[in-house]
Amino acid sequence: MRAKEIMTQDVVTVKGSATVAEAVRLMRLRGLRSLIVEPRTPEDAYGIVTETDIAAKVVAYGKDPQDTYIYEIMTKPCIVVNPDLGIEYVARLFANTGxxxxxxxxxxxLGVISVTDIITKGDFTETPKIHxxxxxxxxxISNARSIAASMGEDSLEAIEAWETVDEIEAEACFHGMPKLDRSSREQFADNGVANELVTAGSQQ
Structure with a gap:
């Protein structure tokens, strides 16, 4: 699944010039834990203000929410997610950045995606990434072997096909597949050498 399939599309935004008190009222009204901060200009970046920001930067220091502004406590620019990003990569991004x-x-x-969206809407329990x-x-692998057989092992098409195999194999190992002593590409090359030796031996 991709981010766009599980994100919350009903996004609530706030201006950086709004007070924290206004933001809190909006969050309470909509039952939200964060608000997206609108960019001031088309070239400006989006920001985000969360309940943690409010608790840690306002409440903890006894600041007046009526006299504290969102631009003082928000994160900007904030980390953003591409709608086509797979949810496992979104989860990894969240883990790496906290x-x-x-x-x-x-x-x-387009929307907002959260850890809650991943857990409640994701399909990772039914279709684990490793499968x-x-x-x-x-x-x-089948595709790379077919291309190598029809176009030659040293052809650009075959090289690109095996590079794709290498990338998928590396990703699968990252997700828990046992690492092979020799990669699929190396095994294919070994078989080719073995076949050449057999052919050469039969001709002598």
Whole structure:
């Protein structure tokens, strides 16, 4: 699944010039844990303000929410997610950066995706990524062998096909597939050498 399939499309935004009190009222009214901060100009970046920002930067220091502004506590520019990004990569992005939600943007604001969306809407329990990758790897290997047989092992097409195999194999290993002593490409090359030796031996 991709980010655009599980994101929340009903996005609530706030201006950086709004007070924290106004933002809190909006968050309470809509039952939200964060708000996307609107860019001031087309060239400006999106920002984000979360309940954690409010608690850690306003409440914890006894600041007056009526006299504290969003631009003082927001994160800008914020990390954004491409709508076509697979949810496993969104989860990895969140884990690596320590964030819990991010706007989904492609030219314009499309939605917001959060850890909660991944857990409640994702299909990772029914179709783990490793199963998908194993199927893709099998198809990629068959394709690379076919291209190598028809166009030659040293052809650009064959080289590109085996590079695809290498990439999928590496990704599958990252997701838990046991690493082979020799890659699929190396095994294919070994078989080719073995066949050449057999052919040469039969001709002597």
């Amino acid at each position: 964030i819990w939600r991010a706007p989904v943007i492609q030219g314009e604001l 998908f990758l194993k199927k893709e790897l099998h198809k990629a």
